[in-house]
Amino acid sequence: MTVSNDPLVQFQHVQKSYDGEVLVVKDLNLDVERGEFLTMLGPSGSGKTTCLMMLAGFEPATHGEIYLAGKPINKVAPHKRGIGMVFQNYALFPHMSVEENLAFPLQVRNMSRSDQEDRVKKALDMVQLGDFGKRRPAQLSGGQQQRVAVARALVFDPDLVLMDEPLGALDKNLREQMQYEIKHIHERLGVTVVYVTHDQSEALTMSNRIAVFNDGVIQQLAPPADLYERPENAFVAQFIGENNRLAGTVRELNGEHCAVETVDGSIVHALAVNVTKPGESCTLSLRPERVITNPEPGSVNNNFQANVVELIYLGDHIRARMSLCGNDEFIVKVPNSAGKSALQEGASAPIGWLEEDCRALAM
Amino acid sequence: MVASASSIESSSTSGVIVAEDGIPLKAKLARTTRRTRLRALLLTMPLLLFLVITFVIPIGQMLLRSVNHTAVVNVVPNFAVAIQDWDENDSEYPSEELIKIFVQDLARARKVREVGKTVGNLAVRVNYEIPGTASIFKSAARKVGKFEDENYREQLFALHKKWQNPNLWRTLKRISHAYTPSFYVAAIDRQYDEQGNIVKKPEKLSIYVDIFLRTLWLSAVITGICLLLAFPISFLMSVLPLKTSNLLMIMVLLPFWTSLLVRTTAWIAILQSQGVINNILVWLGVFGDESRPQMIYNQTGTIITMVHILLPFMVLPLFSVMKTIPPSYMRAARSMGGSWLYSFYRIYLPQTVPGIAAGTLLVFILAIGYYITPAIVGGQDGLLISNLIAGHMQQSLNWSLAAALGSILLVIVLFLYWLYNKFVGVDNLKFG
Ligand SMILES: Nc1ncnc2c1ncn2[C@@H]1O[C@H](COP(=O)(O)OP(=O)(O)O)[C@@H](O)[C@H]1O
Numbered sequence A: 001m002t003v004s005n006d007p008l009v010q011f012q013h014v015q016k017s018y019d020g021e022v023l024v025v026k027d028l029n030l031d032v033e034r035g036e037f038l039t040m041l042g043p044s045g046s047g048k049t050t051c052l053m054m055l056a057g058f059e060p061a062t063h064g065e066i067y068l069a070g071k072p073i074n075k076v077a078p079h080k081r082g083i084g085m086v087f088q089n090y091a092l093f094p095h096m097s098v099e100e101n102l103a104f105p106l107q108v109r110n111m112s113r114s115d116q117e118d119r120v121k122k123a124l125d126m127v128q129l130g131d132f133g134k135r136r137p138a139q140l141s142g143g144q145q146q147r148v149a150v151a152r153a154l155v156f157d158p159d160l161v162l163m164d165e166p167l168g169a170l171d172k173n174l175r176e177q178m179q180y181e182i183k184h185i186h187e188r189l190g191v192t193v194v195y196v197t198h199d200q201s202e203a204l205t206m207s208n209r210i211a212v213f214n215d216g217v218i219q220q221l222a223p224p225a226d227l228y229e230r231p232e233n234a235f236v237a238q239f240i241g242e243n244n245r246l247a248g249t250v251r252e253l254n255g256e257h258c259a260v261e262t263v264d265g266s267i268v269h270a271l272a273v274n275v276t277k278p279g280e281s282c283t284l285s286l287r288p289e290r291v292i293t294n295p296e297p298g299s300v301n302n303n304f305q306a307n308v309v310e311l312i313y314l315g316d317h318i319r320a321r322m323s324l325c326g327n328d329e330f331i332v333k334v335p336n337s338a339g340k341s342a343l344q345e346g347a348s349a350p351i352g353w354l355e356e357d358c359r360a361l362a363m
Numbered sequence B: 001m002v003a004s005a006s007s008i009e010s011s012s013t014s015g016v017i018v019a020e021d022g023i024p025l026k027a028k029l030a031r032t033t034r035r036t037r038l039r040a041l042l043l044t045m046p047l048l049l050f051l052v053i054t055f056v057i058p059i060g061q062m063l064l065r066s067v068n069h070t071a072v073v074n075v076v077p078n079f080a081v082a083i084q085d086w087d088e089n090d091s092e093y094p095s096e097e098l099i100k101i102f103v104q105d106l107a108r109a110r111k112v113r114e115v116g117k118t119v120g121n122l123a124v125r126v127n128y129e130i131p132g133t134a135s136i137f138k139s140a141a142r143k144v145g146k147f148e149d150e151n152y153r154e155q156l157f158a159l160h161k162k163w164q165n166p167n168l169w170r171t172l173k174r175i176s177h178a179y180t181p182s183f184y185v186a187a188i189d190r191q192y193d194e195q196g197n198i199v200k201k202p203e204k205l206s207i208y209v210d211i212f213l214r215t216l217w218l219s220a221v222i223t224g225i226c227l228l229l230a231f232p233i234s235f236l237m238s239v240l241p242l243k244t245s246n247l248l249m250i251m252v253l254l255p256f257w258t259s260l261l262v263r264t265t266a267w268i269a270i271l272q273s274q275g276v277i278n279n280i281l282v283w284l285g286v287f288g289d290e291s292r293p294q295m296i297y298n299q300t301g302t303i304i305t306m307v308h309i310l311l312p313f314m315v316l317p318l319f320s321v322m323k324t325i326p327p328s329y330m331r332a333a334r335s336m337g338g339s340w341l342y343s344f345y346r347i348y349l350p351q352t353v354p355g356i357a358a359g360t361l362l363v364f365i366l367a368i369g370y371y372i373t374p375a376i377v378g379g380q381d382g383l384l385i386s387n388l389i390a391g392h393m394q395q396s397l398n399w400s401l402a403a404a405l406g407s408i409l410l411v412i413v414l415f416l417y418w419l420y421n422k423f424v425g426v427d428n429l430k431f432g
């Protein structure tokens, strides 16, 4: 891994509009460190691809400047940026064999034929496709095509590789396997990766840091664990992992802690993340797996009686839908361990949670 | 797992895979798909019939007519059979016996006057071979009725000195068959000499080969220009947003909505020496008023007008292929360091080959058989082979020669198609 303090990529106040009416990217500021695996995560249409295309040089930024290795690149043509790319549809050249596909960036660089062959072979071996060099892309499975696309983006040793939903077309098992493979390649080569996905589990699996996009704005930029454990706003809390939301009003604010009155009048003790004053309306965010059924008395400071509306058996755990604090969609994940299945549909059950697990977020 | 493996083995021991009930799988599949195939057949039946009636039969007719001409065998049937026994190397003229048969056939033909079997038909046929002989047949037919019943040859030869030409009789023998290659011989600018050998026609009577070559050359030029003009506009349409590209497409298709004749005559108004373009050029001072360039009634006129008419046939297949090429290919190539031009040449262009192939094939084949436009704006040196074919159909009424020329054109097109298939592959073509 290259060690340097300068970020490899810097977006500075970048804005983008396609039609002159709507800002698709609004004032983007983002530093990508060298060797980092940074994921842009967000729902479809949130501007992730647009950011990637501006970085690659296929879309001009409407405002602001992008720096690559300290140099502004707004006026640099795409083919002079030296950035590897993996596209969602792989964009393998259909009229060339796998080897020819991989040799393309090397030919462009006037590399000698023997060097080309060495590089191509090494790159194919890296993705375990050593024997497939002579085939046409159409003769490969989706997963194999995907690997070729990764190998092709890396074969010319770029400092930076961009990947736009590269696993979107694969089925679930293959997708998970490829996540690990790409992750390992990244760790082995130390290349900087900017990765785009709308799949939060993919982002959590692979990334060093995740930038959560919504509506052209980065909602939060943090390592995966932080993002999951400490979402900074309601959108992130909802988008990353499953989440129960309770609407309420702040009644007491006490340093890091606060008391929130929910719509049905119950008081919930929660962590004050970004609420600022009593009387403010807020959203309480609580992970389903942090809710405890039949809590030991005194072990938690939020205790409620909830009505069990529905139970769904999911093997390793049971999903209970409950009605609580004016929310009919309150989900609780109950581990499927022996003697724990005391819940009955239609009955009421005692539940509770720790103050630290419940986050009060300003709306 | 084990059970299923063994059952597959047992069912395929004889080499033929059989279904549960022992009937070969192929036969069973055929049985289940029979209804589907029957329905497909029924659905295509009307079109099939239509094509047979309007395409297969006429083409068969044309091919037949190019080698089949029955005037001689119909008008003078007995003579046509008998003369085959005459050896033209032995004697200058057929025997008295044969000429008697000829005279009697002529007399009978004049009396019967069956449609298509008149002396006139015979005269026309012989006239194809030896121009200027038609009249002696017609006048002879009028007079043979009064011949004495002896010395037929003498009496006939006394009618006109052309009867004394030994070549006339040799030609009569040669064409006394229902099937004859002579129209193909004529179509490639050849003729029979006095000895019956096929030789080249004199330079100034040779037209067909030159015009065939000119047709091929002009079609190639028109195709090339169409490709050069259509490629950029198709590319543009394929990358523009739908709304703009639709507008462009309408403009490309606009010519289709105007009558061919109207468009062609409009070109006359624009291109003629007192036309719009010439006036502008003179006004701009590019040419003097005296030296206005001739842009119509020659090859230039044919090329300009036909390019205009055939351009959409190039744009449509190109556009339909280009639209399916995602922009990510070019982007991938550029991200890997290829300049725009290099990426275009290495990545984009090869993927448009099916469209280029389809468009050029379409335009070339349309151009090679085009008739109306060159007829109107082509003048003398802008004529194409179709114009000559039409001339033989309508003016000289030599349908067999027209058929022979048409058949040669057909063979050329089939040959080109074969070449295309060899180098591009027909299943690689993409018309839309
Ligand atoms: N070429 C384009 N022209 C016009 N609008 C576009 C174009 N590409 C994307 N957009 C719009 O920009 C917004 C963001 O798109 P995109 O960056 O593709 O989002 P994401 O990749 O996060 O799904 C969307 O509303 C989309 O409709």
Ligand SMILES: [Mg+2]
Pocket (backbone or CB within 6 Å): A045, A048, A049, A050
């Ligand atoms: Mg996208």
